Amino acid sequence: MKKNRGRTGRKRRRKHLHTFVDGVNCSHKLEYIKLKKWLKDRGFEDSILRPAEFRETGRGLMATKTLQAGDLIISLPEKCLLTTGTVLRSCLGGYIKNWKPPVSPLMALCTFLIAEKHAGQKSPWKPYLDVLPKTYTCPGCWEHDVVTLLPEPLRKKAQEQRTTIHELYLSSKAFFSSLQPLFAEDTGTIFTYSALEWAWCTINTRTIYMKHPQREWFSLEPDVYALAPYLDLLNHSPNVQVKAAFNEQTRSYEIWANSQCKKYGEVFICYGPHDNQRLLLEYGFVAMDNPHSSVYVSSDTLLKYLPPLDKQRKAKLSILKDHDFLENLTFGWDGPSWRLLTALKLLSLGADELYSLPAGGGHCLGTSFQPETKSRAGK
Secondary structure, X not given: OOOOOOHHHHHHHHHHHHHOOOEEEOOOOHHHHHHHHHHHOOOOOOOOEEEEEEXXXXXXXXXXXXXXXXXXXXXXXXXXXXOHXXXXXXXXXXXXXXXXXXXXHHHHHHHHHHHHHHHHHHOOOHHHHOOOOOOOOOHHHOOHHHHOOOOHHHHHHHHHHHXXXXXXXXXXXXXXXXXXXXXXXXXXXXXXXXXXXXXXXXXXXXXXEOOOOOOOOEOOOOOOEEEOOOHHHOEEOOOOOEEEEEEOOOOEEEEEEOOOEOOOOEOEEOXXXXXXXXXXXXXXXXXXXXXXXXXXOOHHHHHHOOOOOOOOHHHHHHHHHHOOOOOOOEEEOOEEOHXXXXXXXXXXXXXXXXXXXXHHHOEEOOEEOXXXXXXXXXX
């Protein structure tokens, strides 16, 4: 009897197939073969991760061995990263340096992506561009009729996102036109709104945080973006933690595990302690069983259940508006947020209590109004 043809062989094969139920290895696909070769030419070697399709998350990276806390997950050389430095070294560099007022780092990266995508086979970045999503699911990309179905706080944020992209497009038309000498075709047919929307979403959803020195040729907006080919296939889980940073000694962007990952399991990173509204807005997905999940309470909903005849209503709303306390009011797993509680406390004050507050209403029942800080983490 040939090896593996008997009962023992069948059991072994069933066990092997069961191992891959959650993920199907895709490293044999041509686009990934070309990407890995392209990365290898730039000094990247990897035997730990494989591109795969997973039932719950779609495309991601699979571990080829069990990973323990403290293990290096990936080390991507600086030569593989796409940054504003990459853009300045390209044919776009001279045009960006001469353009006034200076373009933003974000706009420079968007322009580079559009130009390289248009270049097709001639682009040295083609193996990476070929594995980028063709479309994105951020609410700013949705049809207007779909956006109107969203809850009010999320709908407002989605409309703001769309407006941001639209205003960026309008303000960049003259700059795009200045690039005409680089192209045989009319730049108006290359740098379209849909092309900018795709590039903007690519930057917004896939970049890692990497601070760069301020350059005189860019606007004063923070230059903190880097596209990281292959590394950006790692999906988000709110239940894992990793250590991620650029290593100045190895000149590589490194990610280290802080927890175990089983062999053939999906390797996750954490983009930050984001609720599902933030994940949907910034990345176009929501996380199942998200411990950071919250429900947003709009100011209209808040006021609907307060006494309509309150004579101090306008004064209270003015104080809350001045201190930015009419947005980001939430309920989480542990109850109402500090911001929501503070807003409710102030709205519940009687006339005597309200007018006994310090000038400007900066304190409410002994609680200081201090806006929450936001940071971009992970991607």
